[in-house]
Amino acid sequence: MDFNHTEEQTALADSVARFGERDYDWDSRRKLARSPEGYSPANWATFAELGWFGAGLSEEEGGFGGGPEGTAILFEGFGRMLLLEPVMAHAVLALQALAGLPGNERRTDLVEQAVMGDPVMALAHDEAEGWGLVSWVGTRAGQAGGAWRLTGGKIRVPGGQAAGQFLVSARLSGSIDDTDGIGLFLVDGEAAGLTRKGYRMVDNHLVADLALDGVEGELLAQGPDALAALTRATHHGIAAACAEMLGAMDAALWQTRDYLLTRKQFGTTLNNFQALQHRMADMLIEVELSRSMLFQALAAMAGPEGERDRALAAAKVAISNSGIFVTRNAIQLHGGIGMTEELMVGHFYKRVWVLASLLGNADHHLDQFMDHTPIEPVPADIAALG
Template sequence: MDIQFTEEQELLRSSVQRLLRDRYDFDARRKIVASEEGHSRERWQAFAELGLLGAPFSEEVGGLGGGPLSTMIIMQEFGRHLVVEPFVETVVVAGGLIEQIGSDAQKQAFIPEIVAGAKLWALAWTEKGSRFDLANVTTTAKRDGDDFVLTGEKTAVLAAPWSDHLIVSARTSGHRHDRGGLSLFVVDRRAANLDLQSFRTIDGRRAAEIGLRGVRGQLLGREGEGVVALEACRDRAIGALCAEAVGAIGELNAATLEYSKTRKQFGATIGSFQVLQHRMVDMFIAHQEALSLMQHLAVSLGGGEASVSRLASGAKSKIGYAGKFVADQAVQLHGGMGMTDELNVGHYFKRISSINIQFGDPAFHLLRYAQLDAAA
């Protein structure tokens, strides 16, 4: 598939490229990651001023109406520059859920703050032993007046240390693994009885272990229908993560090709060795296949196709394996320096490794694809 972008989409892409080229080079990114906070509020505000944080939202809620294609364009460029700011967590995941199932009052209260860059969000859905199962939840929520009181634990919640609000999955009825009875709640990250233990991830970002001991939350969407909402959210998140991975894969290929033209071994550049040329051709093919899948998924998400979940799992698996292959080859062809902190190759390797386990690893989605294909 080869998408022909509209004039507005080309303008968006060139604007993102120019901003990141001027303000988010590799050295700037390393300083951001090494800072105490671990991300840049200044860059986040620049994203807001450029309209990136509102691009995927519909015009009815104050966005630009760009949908999944604008997300794809933005995330592909973010992948090329290893952007650490929580665009997926805040805009695609949390913002998407609010737009999808939130009440009119919640949309009016929360989405403008996201678009303006004033608030950051994170989704707390993973628990110990859940193994990518959206319904595998033991955290409970009991009604108390207009709100609910949440008790339980969430693990590896990405961007939680940066966030102002969390969307938390909890059981209002049913048992662990039941598709019914799971609900979603908006929780203030600084709420009483919420314990957050922050840690750094392998790709330089921040995540947290979260304990809820009677924390008050506001119901998001209809009670007991959280799994369906999370499944649609996962498809959108996969589309964004696949675009980021494709951006990173492209940069790894470019860096490896350039290195092969300058690094000499046995008196000749390593790019002149036929066996290494074959490897780089395989890397190029993997990138092109991933690029086509990414575009197909983005178009399908925008069109609301019934088979989009199957396509999302297929893309997550195929692009995940492609990313691992290219990252492995890039590190090996760069030799020992491939994993040094000073070279960007190792940072792309770590980011691709992290993307591969977000919302399900390639093996999980290969099995899910087969199951959905058999059920079709």
């Protein structure tokens, strides 16, 4: 076990940090948030050149030799700069779903295309009443005239406005929460019968609700294969969200530290007040524990299924709660200025607010954690002692 970055991981972390410093200062980011696309297509091309889209895939899978650790490094950096580009939608949710499909030529082509970054892809999976349950799929798929036709609705699709292609989950058989009977389809962004209702979240990320009315789709996988792909996408998405929340809360903590050292009240700088010092200490504790939580989740992703599910659920619960605590207190310790749209600190809170809700909120994941954590009498070998 080694908590330090490898050479490749250090290089990746450095490249994200450099991009943040040079190309993603707060003023540029604010302008992007007000642009029609809500992000920069030029940045998008840069990310493809930097190899970021393939950073979370092994070479055998068509990536650049990373894994969830690579994804985590990227997204911790994104959290610090409050990146708007739909990288999670494209390179985590959609690409990891593709990489989770059974191996064939079609998968290889699609993975290659996604790693290149064009067109932007998005995973359209969540539905209004699913609340994070991966098997909750009410959109129906049926065959008509030799083609698959999808009908139903998807909610809050990340990257849903930028996407040129969608991966859409739809049910071939069974009831709405059956783990079996799900299909995963490739749908063109301009397909007939597809309506996007675009909107903006509080963190300035653009998303869309989709209405599908007999939309033609290409079946990529069905049954256990489709569920496995969706599960993989969700797991990598949770890891990315946790890493991004960690980056955001850490940046919020240190920006607040800097502010306390300069802001004067009652004739002295705020850092001299013990009530504020102790709040900051509690915030730092939450940041450090969140980093540990992220590590245990990354460690479990290569492990057995039950342990992996439990570890990811625990991480989403803990890091969401810590992230909200840290970023709302970052606003609090700034006082009124922290409430302004102009200052960055409030935007950390807004991003964490969204990430805490994506891919199953803390309640959902606490429930999942409890499903994987039996409450039992002491093990027999302990009972046998004395």
